Amino acid sequence: MPCVLYLLALAVFAQGTSEFMLSGLLPDIARDLPVSIADAGALTSAFAVGMVIGAPLLALLSLRWSRRRALLTFLVTFLLVHVLGAVTPHYGVLLATRVVAALANAGFLAVALATATSMAAPDAKGRATSVLLGGTTLACVAGVPAGALLGELCGWRSAFWAVALLSVPAILAILWSVPAGSAPRSVEGGPRVRAQLRALRSPRLVVLLLLGALVNGATFCTSTYLAPLVTEVTGFRAGWVPALLALFGLGAFAGVSAGGRLADARPVRLLVIGGPALLAGWIASALTAGNPVAVLVLLFVQGALSFAVGSTLVSQVLYAATGAPTLGGGFATAALNVGAALGPWCGGAALTAGLGHRSPLWVSALLTALALVVAGLARVTRGGPVTAPDGSGRPSPTDAPASCPRAAGESADGRRVG
Known part of the structure; x- marks a missing residue:
């Protein structure tokens, strides 16, 4: 992989x-500004909403920019609003910076996914994707605890300064390594929005986005409510x-790293084995939540x-969206964040209904089961897997040349072949 990735x-x-x-x-933000804890919590919600809305919209906006310009614009904006957030004494300004930061984050990730897969080998989109998403998993393992520690030692503003620094x-790397060329050209010879949107009409792509949202929803449903589960059901002290x-995050990093290699060579096998295994893991977690040893093992495994x-x-979304890589990355980002919002909401609804602290695990199992049903129905309806017709996840040898785009899995006359 290129160092810039x-x-x-x-x-x-x-x-x-x-x-x-x-x-x-x-708590520190609420005391310092001063606002209620609920108002401070709205800062998190504002970021999530900005990510969902911003990913496709900012991907569209960036279509006529070079990738270097788009990456620099989004990343410099992200840096500057964190500097503003670190110095502002006003809650309203801080709230606005969270929305703008989320929009910049969403746009950057959409373009970064397209850039990473274009700089990697044609059959290494999975590895390139795993490198980028590894940054997110490491944020869960190290970044969030480090931010909390900085906040405790030096005040909450220091965490914003650290993120800016x-x-x-990455800004220097983009200036040095990403070509300052013209706007990325679509497979139809130009960066027109209509051309890229046509490239996203593949039913396979829609299924993959839905599956991504459901799987990510299951992940965040349990991780959001992990603290009350392990303290009230398993019996761990709050200090644990x-x-x-971090253990869950380490498992996530291991999964991204291993999955990145398998996603290019054996995507069908990984999904066919990994999907049911994931469902079985959520069910096992719910049934054994009172056993500390089982919880430790299953946290890493899940x-x-x-x-x-x-x-x-x-990575399969990016393979399917070869005619619209930037928009593909934007919609993938949006789908993941829809899941990140949907999962905790469903888990919270189960808790509010009085179903107990294990209920988010059962909701995660339900969302995963729904993903498997969707994948199965898509395969039966289309007569083939949701990945590429050859099962590799890569464009098949019969894919159209750049001058004649079509959705992956279609023959030259537009018929489904997968």
Whole structure:
């Protein structure tokens, strides 16, 4: 993998840290500004909404820019609003910076996914995707606890300064390594929005985006409510919660790393085995939530399976969207964030209904089962797997040349062949 991809992953690490670090900073923010805890919590919601809305919209906006210009614009904007957030004494300004930061984050990730897969070998989109998403998993493992520690030692504003500083090496890498060429050309010879949107009409792509949202929803449903589960059901002390979250994050990093290699060579096998294994893991977690040893093992395993399957689905979206790589990355980003919002909402609804602290695990199992049903129906309806017709996840030898685009899995006359 080109070195610049790892520096782009550093930017993704900073952005992931920014997205999740407020969970440990809210009391200090509420006291300092001053606002209620609920108002401080709205900062997290504002970021999530900005990510969902911003991914496709900013991907569209960037179509007429070179990737270098788009990456620099989004990343510099992200850096500057964190500097503003670090110095502002006004809650309203801080809230606005969270929305703008989310929009910049969404746009950057969409373009970064397209850039990473274009700089990697044609059959290495999965590995390139895993490098970038590895930044997000490392944010869960190291970035969020480090942000909380910085906030405790130096105040919450120091965490915002740290996120801004982490973005600087990626800016320099983009200036040095990403070509300052013209706007990326679509397969139809131009960056027209209509051309790229036509390239996204593949039913396979829609299925993959839905699967990504469901799997990510299951992941965030359980991880969001992990603390009450392990303290109230398993019996761990509250001091164990950061370590258990880190264990889940380590599993996620392992899953992204391993999945990145398998996603290019054996995507069908990974999804066919990993999907049911993920469902079985959520069910086993719900049944054994009172056993500390089982919880420790399953936290790592489920983190690994969730992100191996999830990152494979993202890479398959990029393979399916070869005619619209930037928009493909934008819609993949939006789908993941829809899942990140849907899962915790469903888990919270189960808790509010009085179903107990194990209920988010059962909701995760239900969302995963729904993903398997969707994948099965798509395969039966279309007569083939949701990945490429040859089962590799890569464009088949019969794919159209650049001057004659069509959705993956179609013959030259437009008929489905997968």
